[in-house]
Amino acid sequence: MEVPAARLQFSLKRETLARLLDKTSFAMAHQDVRYYLNGVLLEVGEGRIVAVATDGHRLAKASGDIAAVDDATAVENGTGREAAQLIVPAKTVLEVKRLLAGAPEEITVQVSERTLRVDLGTTVLVSKLVEGQYPDYNRVIPTGLERRASIDKDRLRGALQRTAILSNEKYKGVRVTFEDNRLRL
Numbered sequence: 001m002e003v004p005a006a007r008l009q010f011s012l013k014r015e016t017l018a019r020l021l022d023k024t025s026f027a028m029a030h031q032d033v034r035y036y037l038n039g040v041l042l043e044v045g046e047g048r049i050v051a052v053a054t055d056g057h058r059l060a061k062a063s064g065d066i067a068a069v070d071d072a073t074a075v076e077n078g079t080g081r082e083a084a085q086l087i088v089p090a091k092t093v094l095e096v097k098r099l100l101a102g103a104p105e106e107i108t109v110q111v112s113e114r115t116l117r118v119d120l121g122t123t124v125l126v127s128k129l130v131e132g133q134y135p136d137y138n139r140v141i142p143t144g145l146e147r148r149a150s151i152d153k154d155r156l157r158g159a160l161q162r163t164a165i166l167s168n169e170k171y172k173g174v175r176v177t178f179e180d181n182r183l184r185l
Contacts, residue, residue, distance in 0.1 A: 096118055
């Protein structure tokens with residue numbers, strides 16, 4: 001498969017890419033008719049990368065640092081470069097996650113108009129990108145919520161595991177209520 005000239009190239013640490021994919025890939029859709037949800041959105045800006053995945057019911061977002069971005073088609077806006085967006089297909093995400101175990105410390109990613117190339121040391125993975133416009137995920141992330149709780153994550157995980165046992169196939173949720181100095185599941 002011949003790879004067209006890259007319009008975007010960046011490097012990032014293996015641990016950063018692994019964390020981004022681990023924290024978001026569970027939420028990506030699989031075989032959804034809205035084909036642009038069948039993968040992970042990567043937004044690459046100056047020194048930062050944001051990964052987002054949603055299946056329409058849940059949404060996951062994670063961000064990390066990257067090395068300098070070589071962007072041949074940077075779009076200038078009033079505040080600098082606009083972040084480049086690319087949708088990596090679900091199968092490619094799963095394969096990259098698998099290959100990261102044997103990859104070197106630094107990963108290089110090149111993006112052309114419709115193609116992604118990930119240099120994983122002895123392995124180079126080339127994939128087509130998902131075409132389409134990813135929804136504006138920032139519009140669905142709530143801001144200014146009226147209640148906030150801080151709790152030890154291990155205690156919360158244990159409590160959620162115990163209450164999830166009682167949920168059924170029809171109602172897979174756990175109800176959360178806030179009381180004075182108490183979070184009830």
